[in-house]
Amino acid sequence: MYRFLKWFSVITSIGMLLTLIGGALVTKTGSGMGCGRSWPLCSGEWSIELIIELSHRIVSGSVGILVLILCICSWIKLGHIRETKFLCVISFSFIVIQGLIGAAAVLWGQSDFILALHFGISLISFSTVLLLTLLIFEVDEKFNTEKISIDRRMTFHIVSISLFSYIVVYSGALVRHAHASLVCKDWPLCDNSSFSLPIHFLEWVQMGHRGAAGSLYLWIGYATFLAIKHYKYQKVIYIGWIIAFILASLQVIAGALMIYSQLNLYIALFHAFFISCLFGLLSYFILLVSRNKSVSALIIDVQTGGTSTEIKDTR
Secondary structure, three states: OHHHHHHHHHHHHHHHHHHHHHHHHHHHOOOOOOOOOOOOOOOOOOOHHHHHHHHHHHHHHHHHHHHHHHHHHHHHHHOOOOOHHHHHHHHHHHHHHHHHHHHHHHHOOOOHHHHOHHHHHHHHHHHHHHHHHHHHHOOOHHHOOOOOOOOHHHHHHHHHHHHHHHHHHHHHHHHHHOOOOOOOOOOOOOOOOOOOOOOOHHHHHHHHHHHHHHHHHHHHHHHHHHHHHHOOOOHHHHHHHHHHHHHHHHHHHHHHHHHHOOOOHHHHHHHHHHHHHHHHHHHHHHHHHHHHHHHHOOOOOEEEOOEEEOOOOOO
């Protein structure tokens, strides 16, 4: 049963990632109304936009069923693990919310600010499914991470960077839905020949996202530096932050190339792929932090007959 769950969870995680990329494809190609004002079925003449939107709906619906099955099986087999039920509830709830927002956008229309939430909600659902997958693999002791210890400074950076990354994701989605992607022709400034402030709303949206993304990149770089300096013997943290910095670097490069390539579709999809992987990795760090707090709270110093038993926090 555990072997089946491992394979099924991997397939479901890949399916969630494809759903995220598919949603980005719908937005990038302007296919959101490819099926007209009809949901969940399609209406209208066959076109590229209709095929893209219909395919996204079919994939999203199919993956939603996979997530439900995964949650039920995990609840039954791994319900004794502390995080399992929480992740099951969040992953399925958010994929339902994602579908409802998509349906509302088709049937009644939504503001750019509401539509920008769609990618972020999908990202949370993907991350929780990914964490559920990792929990299933942890049934095998080779993947056990219970003994990882994270100090308070690194805990602060993990939690803060994860929260800030969600703001960056939202601002990026707002750029797409507000059609502000090419409002600035240069990079990293809106006009590299001038250091003037943005002059209208769309420029503020674009430059606000760039400023937030740049700050996130530098912050991840600093956290990676701390991991390299202090966590050489905790490979999950050490290697994890190096991967995070690589993904953040690729994300920044893809963002710049999108401007210079005039929104090349493949680069845009890679842009969505990199941030999805990065957020999934940060979510895993959050899981480790939650466990670390539980372990840290158990600092014990009991002396009986001259012996001492202690569960230490390496901070």
